Amino acid sequence: MNERPPVNRELIARVPAFRIAISVMLIGCLFALPARTLAADPVRPVDRPVSPFGIGPCSMRSQCFPTWIPQMVEIGVTDVRCFGGSWGCEPEQGKFNWKVTDERLDYLESQNVHAGALLMGRRPKWLTNGTSRLPPSGLPLDCLPEWSNYVSNMVAHTKGRVKYFEVWNEPPNGTKNAPPSDYAKVMVASYDAAKSSNPDALVGLATKSVYLYYLDAAIKAGAKGHYDYITLHPYEVLGTVASHPGTEPLFLTIASKVRKMLAAQDPAKVNVPIFFTEIGYDAKRSAAKQAQALVKTYTMGIAQGIACIQWFEGRDGDSGPMGLMDAKGNKRPSYTALSVMIRYLGKYPRYLGWVLLNDKHYAFVFQGANGVVLITWAATATPDEVEFDSGVEYINPQIDQIVKAFKVPLTADPIIIEKGVPDKLVAQAKANKTKPFPWGGDYTDAKSVSVTMGAKNVEKGLHTLSADSIAADVVLYGGNARAGNVPGGNAFLVDPNFLSYDTVPVEITAVVRRNEQNDPFKLTLQYESTSGYKDAKPYDIPDNQEWHKATWRIDDPQFVASWAFDFRINSGKYCIQSVTVTKLAK
Numbered sequence: 001m002n003e004r005p006p007v008n009r010e011l012i013a014r015v016p017a018f019r020i021a022i023s024v025m026l027i028g029c030l031f032a033l034p035a036r037t038l039a040a041d042p043v044r045p046v047d048r049p050v051s052p053f054g055i056g057p058c059s060m061r062s063q064c065f066p067t068w069i070p071q072m073v074e075i076g077v078t079d080v081r082c083f084g085g086s087w088g089c090e091p092e093q094g095k096f097n098w099k100v101t102d103e104r105l106d107y108l109e110s111q112n113v114h115a116g117a118l119l120m121g122r123r124p125k126w127l128t129n130g131t132s133r134l135p136p137s138g139l140p141l142d143c144l145p146e147w148s149n150y151v152s153n154m155v156a157h158t159k160g161r162v163k164y165f166e167v168w169n170e171p172p173n174g175t176k177n178a179p180p181s182d183y184a185k186v187m188v189a190s191y192d193a194a195k196s197s198n199p200d201a202l203v204g205l206a207t208k209s210v211y212l213y214y215l216d217a218a219i220k221a222g223a224k225g226h227y228d229y230i231t232l233h234p235y236e237v238l239g240t241v242a243s244h245p246g247t248e249p250l251f252l253t254i255a256s257k258v259r260k261m262l263a264a265q266d267p268a269k270v271n272v273p274i275f276f277t278e279i280g281y282d283a284k285r286s287a288a289k290q291a292q293a294l295v296k297t298y299t300m301g302i303a304q305g306i307a308c309i310q311w312f313e314g315r316d317g318d319s320g321p322m323g324l325m326d327a328k329g330n331k332r333p334s335y336t337a338l339s340v341m342i343r344y345l346g347k348y349p350r351y352l353g354w355v356l357l358n359d360k361h362y363a364f365v366f367q368g369a370n371g372v373v374l375i376t377w378a379a380t381a382t383p384d385e386v387e388f389d390s391g392v393e394y395i396n397p398q399i400d401q402i403v404k405a406f407k408v409p410l411t412a413d414p415i416i417i418e419k420g421v422p423d424k425l426v427a428q429a430k431a432n433k434t435k436p437f438p439w440g441g442d443y444t445d446a447k448s449v450s451v452t453m454g455a456k457n458v459e460k461g462l463h464t465l466s467a468d469s470i471a472a473d474v475v476l477y478g479g480n481a482r483a484g485n486v487p488g489g490n491a492f493l494v495d496p497n498f499l500s501y502d503t504v505p506v507e508i509t510a511v512v513r514r515n516e517q518n519d520p521f522k523l524t525l526q527y528e529s530t531s532g533y534k535d536a537k538p539y540d541i542p543d544n545q546e547w548h549k550a551t552w553r554i555d556d557p558q559f560v561a562s563w564a565f566d567f568r569i570n571s572g573k574y575c576i577q578s579v580t581v582t583k584l585a586k
Helices: 020-024 069-075 099-110 141-157 180-197 212-223 235-243 248-252 254-265 287-303 333-345 423-432
Strands: 053-055 079-082 114-119 164-167 202-206 229-232 274-279 308-311 350-357 361-367 372-376 384-396 401-410 415-419 448-452 458-460 462-464 473-476 479-483 491-494 506-514 521-523 525-529 532-535 539-541 548-554 567-569 574-583
Touching: 053 333, 069 333, 079 308, 099 114, 114 141, 141 164, 141 180, 164 180, 164 274, 180 202, 180 212, 202 212, 202 274, 212 254, 229 254, 235 248, 235 274, 235 287, 248 287, 254 274, 274 287, 287 308, 287 333, 287 350, 287 361, 333 415, 350 423, 361 423, 401 415, 448 462, 458 462, 462 574, 506 521, 506 525, 506 539, 525 548, 539 548
Parallel strands: 053 079, 053 308, 079 114, 114 164, 164 202, 202 229, 229 274, 274 308
Antiparallel strands: 350 361, 361 372, 372 415, 384 401, 384 415, 448 458, 448 574, 462 491, 473 479, 479 574, 491 567, 506 548, 506 574, 521 539, 525 532, 525 567
């Protein structure tokens, strides 16, 4: 498969370092069990339905739950990604030491918290001539019978305490870029071993980001039918939405893209749950923006039916300032925001539908803990306001302060209208619930989509990541254009309702010319394909005397915005007037 393409780090909120240390998370601090912090629950944590409000710890915080779990329980978060699951519990072949496993699960149950297991890790020393190490491929392909025995014993030992078993951490990142066919072999072995010990165990098929190509290929390679849920880590998509107002449909259509893939490759599994077992935003960029990103994540995740969203993470650990609390335990605005969301939505909110306020700002309506609530924010960089005939009460989750008003300001800060949501809006939301999320119009049946550059982009189903505020207006050679080096102006997103996942031949046309100095320039196109991101044949811009059409026929597109773009052209000293994507006959 192709290597991961370079990504503009300003567009993403991803943790830069891969947390491979999670493979040894079962080796760590042991602790005494504190008194239960919640009233006794007659339902065991493992028997409760999963809540969309979850949390995902790093390796370090998975080893010392008492330093942050009570604060999560305090605001109503009782679903944790994993307590561990490393192969380190088998120090001798066929002999298991469950001491750490049991102590961690005992502690979590004392807090009324349910955690899944992450099945991955180094091979034990008895398999490696006394040296514990990762398999050469990152996957235990050379010892699948031994791996299966470990999985079988882990699932049997935790029966009645653990339900969800995620197989490996975000492959291919955590598998040393092993091909999907290798992961499929491990997936089948893990699934069969888990089900043999506990038919009620649920086994998760995983990948990094929204890398549907990898899931698609793994299913084709043999994983078909051998999983019960899907896990994704859409950091890049969240980072794009947090930084670029108006790109919400990119996030809102993650689940629909997954289900299109499943419908094509494994129809029997088309409705399996989808988990975001990691997603987050770096607080060092902005603590306030982290809180904004959190509210948008849970709101849009619940709206599209994500079963559990496990924010990374509860308290800063070994992966940077990603936590709801910092390393010293100080609570960030994101902690307050999540607390407010759960207070008003309840642990199990029911999504009612969506509306557009002022015809452009998404608003999401839920049946919450004590009535109907509406969550909204500005879909533009410029603030706006929406007027209600009757007064409403709204709250900014990161401030936790109620305001009464007839005119409600809309900014990048999401707000929750918790009293006075008009019945008319609720009815509209319900009517829209199953309709596609529009992105500047409905392009479901369009033959082509385009964007025309200038002082203000004219986007008709094709979008760039450059906001109007930084659009370099270049009036040259007889018409408006945009400089080819405007940040974000060279990354393109196709309206998901026009084309997503389906492999339909398309033609991409860019109208370009050289810069004023007539410097030679070679235009390159990188696009998302059925085998990952690929480079198309370069195009030499002839001159600056007239506009030229650079045209690429793409027979294998698979646009799902894995890295928050469908295709991009290289940045440089040229001028670009427009880009068009046209569907071709097969």
